[in-house]
Amino acid sequence: MQTKILLDEEQMPKKWYNIQADLPTPLDPPLHPQTKKPIGPDDLAAIFPMELIKQEVTTQRSIDIPADVQDVLRLWRPSPLYRAHRLEKHLKTPAKIYYKWEGVSPAGSHKPNTSVPQAYYNMKQGVERLATETGAGQWGSALAFATMLYGLKCTIYMVRSSYTQKPYRKSMMQVWGAECIPSPSTTTKSGQAMLAKDPETPGSLGMAISEAVEDAASHSNTNYALGSVLNHVCLHQTVMGLEAREQLAMVDDYPDVVIGCVGGGSNFAGISFPFAGDKLTGKHKDTDIIGVEPASCPTLTKGLYTYDLADEAGYTPLLKMFTLGHDFVPPSIHAGGLRYHGDSPIVSRLVHDGVMRGISYHQSEVFDAAETFSRTEGIIVAPETSHAVKGAIDEALKCKESGEKKTILFNCSGHGNFDMSAYDAYYAGTLVDYEYPDELIRQSIARIPNVP
Amino acid sequence: MRCIGFLVNPFAGMGGAVGLKGTDGLLQEAKKRGAVPLAPVRAVAALRLLRDSGIHFLTCSGSMGEDEMKEAGITAYSVEYKAPEMTGADDTRNACRIFLRHAVDAIVFCGGDGTARDVYDIVGTHVSVLGIPAGVKMYSGVFAITPAAAAEILNTAGEVGVRDAEVVDVDEEAYRHGLLRTTLYGYARTPYIPERVASSKQVFEQPDEERAKAEIAEFIAEVIDGTPEVLTILGPGTTTAKIAQVLGIKKTLLGFDAIRGRELVAADLNEGGILALINDEKKWRLIISIIGSQGFVLGRGTQQVSADIIRKTGIKNIIIVATPYKLSHTPVLYIDTGDPALNASFGHHIQVISGYRIAQRKRLFQPDE
Numbered sequence: 001m002q003t004k005i006l007l008d009e010e011q012m013p014k015k016w017y018n019i020q021a022d023l024p025t026p027l028d029p030p031l032h033p034q035t036k037k038p039i040g041p042d043d044l045a046a047i048f049p050m051e052l053i054k055q056e057v058t059t060q061r062s063i064d065i066p067a068d069v070q071d072v073l074r075l076w077r078p079s080p081l082y083r084a085h086r087l088e089k090h091l092k093t094p095a096k097i098y099y100k101w102e103g104v105s106p107a108g109s110h111k112p113n114t115s116v117p118q119a120y121y122n123m124k125q126g127v128e129r130l131a132t133e134t135g136a137g138q139w140g141s142a143l144a145f146a147t148m149l150y151g152l153k154c155t156i157y158m159v160r161s162s163y164t165q166k167p168y169r170k171s172m173m174q175v176w177g178a179e180c181i182p183s184p185s186t187t188t189k190s191g192q193a194m195l196a197k198d199p200e201t202p203g204s205l206g207m208a209i210s211e212a213v214e215d216a217a218s219h220s221n222t223n224y225a226l227g228s229v230l231n232h233v234c235l236h237q238t239v240m241g242l243e244a245r246e247q248l249a250m251v252d253d254y255p256d257v258v259i260g261c262v263g264g265g266s267n268f269a270g271i272s273f274p275f276a277g278d279k280l281t282g283k284h285k286d287t288d289i290i291g292v293e294p295a296s297c298p299t300l301t302k303g304l305y306t307y308d309l310a311d312e313a314g315y316t317p318l319l320k321m322f323t324l325g326h327d328f329v330p331p332s333i334h335a336g337g338l339r340y341h342g343d344s345p346i347v348s349r350l351v352h353d354g355v356m357r358g359i360s361y362h363q364s365e366v367f368d369a370a371e372t373f374s375r376t377e378g379i380i381v382a383p384e385t386s387h388a389v390k391g392a393i394d395e396a397l398k399c400k401e402s403g404e405k406k407t408i409l410f411n412c413s414g415h416g417n418f419d420m421s422a423y424d425a426y427y428a429g430t431l432v433d434y435e436y437p438d439e440l441i442r443q444s445i446a447r448i449p450n451v452p
Numbered sequence: 453m454r455c456i457g458f459l460v461n462p463f464a465g466m467g468g469a470v471g472l473k474g475t476d477g478l479l480q481e482a483k484k485r486g487a488v489p490l491a492p493v494r495a496v497a498a499l500r501l502l503r504d505s506g507i508h509f510l511t512c513s514g515s516m517g518e519d520e521m522k523e524a525g526i527t528a529y530s531v532e533y534k535a536p537e538m539t540g541a542d543d544t545r546n547a548c549r550i551f552l553r554h555a556v557d558a559i560v561f562c563g564g565d566g567t568a569r570d571v572y573d574i575v576g577t578h579v580s581v582l583g584i585p586a587g588v589k590m591y592s593g594v595f596a597i598t599p600a601a602a603a604e605i606l607n608t609a610g611e612v613g614v615r616d617a618e619v620v621d622v623d624e625e626a627y628r629h630g631l632l633r634t635t636l637y638g639y640a641r642t643p644y645i646p647e648r649v650a651s652s653k654q655v656f657e658q659p660d661e662e663r664a665k666a667e668i669a670e671f672i673a674e675v676i677d678g679t680p681e682v683l684t685i686l687g688p689g690t691t692t693a694k695i696a697q698v699l700g701i702k703k704t705l706l707g708f709d710a711i712r713g714r715e716l717v718a719a720d721l722n723e724g725g726i727l728a729l730i731n732d733e734k735k736w737r738l739i740i741s742i743i744g745s746q747g748f749v750l751g752r753g754t755q756q757v758s759a760d761i762i763r764k765t766g767i768k769n770i771i772i773v774a775t776p777y778k779l780s781h782t783p784v785l786y787i788d789t790g791d792p793a794l795n796a797s798f799g800h801h802i803q804v805i806s807g808y809r810i811a812q813r814k815r816l817f818q819p820d821e
Contacts, residue, residue: 200663296810331810362813429783432776433813435803440771444674 003085005098005247007078014065017238019273019346020231021061022280024353027231027345030317031307039317047216047224049125052118055232063235069117072149076105076112077239081247082412086376088396095399096253097392099412100244100271103379107172109414110267111142111227114236118225119146129153129222131215133183133208135263136162136336136384137169138414139227144178154178155222157185157211159339160203161332168418183208190214190313204329205264205340210313217315228264229310229319229344237270244409245274255287255409257395261387262291262300262358263337265344271411273346276355289356291347292391294366296434297330299323299343300351300358308342321348322358324436331434333363334422335383359391362433366390367426370416382414383422454507454558456606457551458529459571461544461563462515464587465490477624491586492520494599495562498584499524501603510554512547515539520562541570548574558582558643560606562599565622568592572619572640580614580641582606591634593617594642605643615661615777616690617642618743636706636743639690644777664775667808669694672739672773680713683733685726687740687757691773695739708756723758730764737769738762742804747782749802749816750789759791767797772804779806784817 029038041053084097102110134140140156147154163182170180183203184191190210216224258275260268268291278284299322308323310316323342330339350356370386392410399406425431466487509529511517516535533547558580561571564587583595584602594617596602621637672695686692688706696703699714707720787795802816
């Protein structure tokens with residue numbers, strides 16, 4: 001009875017998989033926020049290195065992972081694939097549950113899969129400093145780790161509610177030499193404007209993105225790095241799905257169901273794109289690919305598929321995506337990394353086209369699932385990851401009812417060792433189950449999303 | 453130095469211990485049954501924790517305050533009201549008048565719902581009011597959970613906020629017969645410690661009550677503006693009043709008012725009035741808040757909304773609003789329409805609008821649980 005399915009280091013993917021090559025029609029282009037015309041590489045050059053801009057738009061199917069990046073990724077990759085025997089037994093399900101364990105990275109989540117190449121390409125182009133935002137702190141700590149490796153400075157705008165809730169994430173950033181500032185802050189114009197409008201705001205990912213983009217655009221030695229949403233970020237994360245597909249092949253299996261949690265979409269993209277590609281190219285047509293999101297911020301399940309800004313202040317291009325409106329400030333749930341009004345344009349497109357689908361859960365039920373998982377498999381997952389756990393458990397329970405022996409793969413994207421206050425709240429019975437009142441919002445005058 | 457008016461209703465709570473479910477008008481009967489004063493003990497428990505508070509107390513003579521001050525070892529007080537041997541509702545009111553004349557920062561009383569009502573009669577919303585719980589019934593929202601909690605609020609000077617709290621009137625006669633009939637009497641202002649952002653705590657979206665109300669009101673006003681054809685009936689309460697205020701409409705605080713768009717259609721409607729109004733309507737909605745400290749959405753303090761009205765309106769057209777603070781203190785909500793089948797049709801969860809485009813899913817108590 002094999003529990004861990006491991007790849008050798010030399011089996012680590014040498015190329016990323018670019019799903020844009022397999023889309024039936026090209027993605028709708030990002031639009032300039034002022035002119036509303038498609039943006040070109042020059043528009044992005046102020047804040048991104050050229051290699052990443054190329055990756056953003058290319059339709060080449062495989063893209064080489066630079067040898068220097070592979071060297072760093074080998075610190076924790078290939079990551080293990082686990083068969084969740086104990087969870088299956090506990091659920092009494094005929095389903096087979098596998099999970100890809102990304103908590104083995106130094107930062108404790110899947111985020112370094114993209115922070116490392118992003119820092120690398122910026123270093124190669126002579127950039128001295130990166131500015132970014134972070135929600136729960138997973139991305140911020142991952143970028144702090146990566147910039148430290150390549151000798152870059154790093155400034156991180158951390159959503160204020162998380163900054164207070166998750167003090168040890170900012171300690172990690174400090175250890176890796178980065179500067180962490182609660183957002184909205186007084187250091188940027190957009191931050192000052194947001195504070196003037198609402199001094200007590202808990203902040204949001206959209207606000208923090210505005211600050212980081214402004215910082216990068218107003219300093220010539222500084223570029224911007226984004227931890228999710230964009231095509232190149234999703235591309236870098238495909239190492240997870242590529243490895244998982246190899247690992248499953250080692251035990252002669254292939255998933256019927258692929259599950260990941262969705263905030264900006266990169267973790268879900270990373271685990272699922274190789275399988276979605278198989279679906280698009282007709283190799284495995286029936287895979288059910290499920291993105292799990294919080295009921296309080298249900299972008300895929302209740303948002304509109306339209307052009308919207310990626311940030312609060314309007315510095316970013318307009319992206320065609322599922323959105324709840326860029327001015328929507330999601331309630332402060334513990335899964336801070338899933339508090340984002342929009343979603344990856346590629347994930348959005350695939351959901352819109354029916355290749356993937358979204359589901360949503362309330363906060364307390366995902367913690368029920370996380371508890372079950374930690375009491376069977378041992379791992380205490382991050383609140384974000386617990387959404388994927390809940391999705392996998394529910395699929396396995398459906399199999400129990402139907403008797404189907406499905407193979408379920410989910411991305412166990414990060415550990416929750418810095419999220420114990422969330423578990424404390426769960427046990428204290430103080431978790432609030434937030435909802436998005438979509439029916440009333442549809443009736444309201446604003447009729448969001450407020451697309452410019 | 454903070455100056456606080458402090459009074460004790462020494463007879464509050466006496467009826468409860470001897471099975472009288474209230475003491476109003478039954479003090480002699482309670483005494484005959486062997487009841488002993490409870491309120492002075494509770495008052496002393498709170499006062500002992502306030503010896504170093506730096507507060508100067510204005511109080512009443514004898515068991516209406518002075519005795520408790522001495523017992524608790526408080527020295528910074530002055531007696532401003534001479535109470536008779538047998539005190540009553542008038543003494544509570546008279547003492548409050550004098551406290552107000554001295555421009556106290558707040559009034560603290562030890563008693564029950566009856567005392568709260570007497571204090572509110574005089575004080576209204578002029579200064580904030582805090583109750584040390586000692587009564588038989590404490591359905592009003594002005595009470596701290598325990599005497600120690602009351603002391604903590606008073607000791608946390610500078611960090612406390614002020615929130616609206618319902619003062620309810622309980623029909624004691626009905627209560628003695630096992631029926632809880634509460635009427636919303638008014639809204640006092642009461643000090644509270646907002647849930648602070650702390651690493652071990654769930655962070656709440658708006659710790660400040662006024663901000664939270666403004667956010668709810670802004671959202672609901674957008675809904676009303678977006679549906680000018682729909683008649684909206686706004687229930688009692690300060691959150692619904694805030695909605696009306698945002699729309700530029702003056703609303704009765706304790707009544708059901710009907711509006712369309714930004715126009716007032718009818719004010720202070722009773723059941724018949726609401727029925728007559730909706731008879732001619734194609735589309736209408738009902739917006740209500742949670743009444744009282746026990747989490748009642750319908751059935752307590754909302755007698756104007758009968759089961760018939762609820763059935764005609766339809767559950768999906770009933771919008772419930774409440775601030776996060778209120779919701780955090782009412783883990784379970786209740787509905788009592790008088791019709792068990794209708795109660796059951798609400799299900800086990802209910803959506804409550806708690807902020808701008810934010811709702812909470814709350815558990816609804818159902819008797820089958």
